[in-house]
């Protein structure tokens with residue numbers, strides 16, 4: 001059965017195709033499924049208007065010939081541009097079955113890019129880049145089959161400086177990483193998946209599943225729902241944002257520890273100014289969040305080391321990620337979640353020996369090194385825990401690119417960890433969904449403070 005969440009590398013995709021071939025499929029029969037499935041989407045988009053298909057030399061081009069044949073049979077006017085002759089048997093057969101004559105150039109309504117798919121090994125040369133752009137400019141609607149040509153399927157890297165922007169990308173068989181990773185995902189438009197028979201493999205990366213949250217138990221009380229301690233520092237605003245978000249994330253009780261005055265703290269938030277060690281000695285604490293507003297001085301370092309030494313379920317964000325060292329996590333057994341944005345991921349990489357790697361490898365190596373969950377934030381937020389498949393969040397609104405929204409997310413993760421009803425990575429996923437949903441409900445141009453106001457409504461959408 002088609003898994004609409006599975007994300008495969010090119011090597012995994014090839015292995016999956018080989019498995020189907022071993023079961024009796026041929027490359028041509030797979031191409032027929034891929035091409036007809038893609039043709040259905042192109043047919044809907046074209047709505048009777050002329051279509052131009054650009055076919056490359058490999059099996060992506062082969063899919064293009066199947067699309068051209070199917071749409072011609074359905075009565076559409078179809079032109080094929082084929083700058084390179086087909087090189088694979090299946091593509092040659094598909095071209096013969098189409099039976100038409102390619103043209104040098106075409107104008108029309110719908111442009112279908114079947115130049116290269118997952119077999120792309122390098123950027124497009126100047127001639128192909130110009131052809132692709134010229135054809136794209138000559139059409140109103142742009143559809144990429146499997147992948148836009150010119151991007152690396154495994155990393156999402158865009159290999160040419162200028163490439164078309166697509167209205168629709170039709171993934172074949174399974175998602176590739178580029179469908180959900182920046183910068184490639186930005187040029188894909190809507191994404192649709194066509195089934196060619198690739199089955200479910202529990203080991204591979206996947207899109208994070210929308211969670212189902214529960215209301216408190218009938219006999220719940222504030223401690224049974226979870227007590228979260230938020231440890232602040234020199235910038236009380238950031239830790240206050242995190243604590244306020246946490247109060248709406250499911251935990252029954254949130255305490256903010258800070259030596260600095262917090263005049264804007266709401267009445268419901270308990271602000272503690274006593275010693276950190278006495279706060280951490282409270283055996284009712286279910287989880288700790290440390291980092292937002294902490295600072296990076298010696299005092300902050302000492303607070304972080306002490307906190308991690310208490311071996312409580314802990315979320316480290318922001319400044320804590322610059323101070324975190326391998327010695328601080330040694331011997332810990334309680335769950336640890338770190339929430340770096342791109343810059344903090346680099347900083348952690350320097351301290352934990354995962355530098356010079358691509359994003360996915362950096363993520364997985366770091367999760368191993370800290371023996372905890374890594375939430376690599378950004379437009380393509382990814383979550384990994386040692387031994388688990390990498391999870392990628394569906395894109396959230398770009399209005400989240402506002403100062404302090406990371407503090408809100410950290411508060412939500414801490415809150416879910418304090419609730420403690422799922423695995424630590426499950427809680428990270430819940431929090432990312434709550435965050436994204438609150439942002440969706442908040443609409444345009446919100447601030448981090450506004451975002452917090454939408455968390456209860458977002459929560460309601462997951463009950």
Ligand SMILES: NC(=O)C1=CN([C@@H]2O[C@H](COP(=O)(O)OP(=O)(O)OC[C@H]3O[C@@H](n4cnc5c(N)ncnc54)[C@H](OP(=O)(O)O)[C@@H]3O)[C@@H](O)[C@H]2O)[C@@H](O)CC1
Pocket residue numbers: 017027030031032034035056057058059060061062063087088115116117118119120121122123124125145146147172196
């Ligand atoms: N396998 C299956 O069962 C199925 C696969 N399917 C489809 O096949 C696609 C993968 O097919 P594929 O592996 O043939 O790769 P594809 O992307 O068409 O191009 C490779 C060719 O391009 C060449 N080339 C590469 N980069 C280049 C560049 N920059 N500039 C110039 N040339 C370049 C490269 O040769 P090279 O020069 O690198 O030796 C090679 O000749 C996949 O995305 C899906 O659409 C479906 O039909 C379902 C069944």
Ligand SMILES: Nc1ncnc2c1ncn2[C@@H]1O[C@H](COP(=O)(O)OP(=O)(O)O)[C@@H](O)[C@H]1O
Pocket residue numbers: 318341377378379380381395396397398399400401402403404405406407408409435
């Ligand atoms: N362009 C974007 N699209 C979607 N989400 C984004 C985008 N930019 C940032 N975000 C999200 O907003 C939050 C920003 O966090 P962070 O970078 O730590 O900001 P801050 O430190 O100001 O709080 C993260 O959850 C991140 O995933």
Ligand SMILES: [K+]
Pocket residue numbers: 060113114115116117144145146147148149
């Ligand atoms: K393509």
